[in-house]
Amino acid sequence: MMATLPPSPFDSARRNRRTLLMTVVVGLAMLALGFASVPLYRIFCEQTGFGGTTRRASADVQVKEATGHILSIRFDSNVQPGMPWKFHPEHPTQSVTVGARNMAIFVAKNMSDKPVTGTASFNVTPTQAGAFFAKIECFCFTQQTLKPGEEVRMPVLYYIDPKILSDPDNKDTQEITLSYTFYPVEQDRKPS
Template identity: 60%
Template sequence: MTTLAQKNGRTAAIAALIVLAMVGLAFASVPLYRLFCQVTGFAGTTQRADEADLPVQPTGKIINVRFDSNTNSALPWEFQPEKHVERTAIGARKMAFYRAKNLSDEPVTGTATFNVTPLQAGQFFTKIECFCFTEQTLQPGEEVRMPVIYYIDPAILDDPYAKDISEITLSYTFYPVDEPTAQS
């Protein structure tokens, strides 16, 4: 027979374990959410691949890719795509360019966030190379061209919710970085 003190001790231990699990889950939630979005394309998150992952053959079906750009008001940059719309064969590797110019008189580092709309297209929009993978530092008055190499996975044609999409928008927003990380 267990005593009241043993029952209270067991209850306290279980409560402490629950609190520890909740704290651990809170710290893990951001990386787990990011991983979930990357795997599923949830919320317009694009996929990432290297050259070896390219589809063998373009399908011949054409889709428009619209390019959008935004800058946080705290970042003294001009930032825009060179072309606003590009016709893209599904499965074909494509390259698009954005231009950024530092309008200030000091070096400024920015980082880009991105998404794809419609949201269900995110899991099929795959980037091979992108300026958004690293922080970008521009010297005073410097202007740069920044490439995005991408393709649209032919599996989009098999998805009942995405197969009829005729236009995908790739949108970037640049934000200032308070303390740039060392680039190796």
């Protein structure tokens, strides 16, 4: 019969070091994932249209029009409470051919007596249509600064991807709403 030896203190120390090392690696991996989650989520939403996020398209993209397939596009505009802008679409709806390039104009006016910088967030409803709503140019890609009383016309160039016609989740889609909300951007204040 063979006698079992008591565990060596060296074996226990080695296991403790290995456990500590694995815990640190897992902790660092979770920290890295936490920092990467926001940009990864944004990329995921842009690619899939998840949550009504639209796609960004290149200006030189060539899309074949789906003649005879018309959708109604409704435009919605909002400003965050306390933002001193008036903001609205020039035309609240458009009837568009699927695949054709279109342009919508939004008008913003600074109603305050000081310059105000804003940025727009956007979404599309129904949310499953977001993956097929492609923006070529949009004021939402950059911050907008308006001087006191200044009014600007801001274009959105877009098209509806013809793939929407073969998507089972969008087979009954007749109207798509593109909604924008402007938020103030806090400017870096220089000390007086």
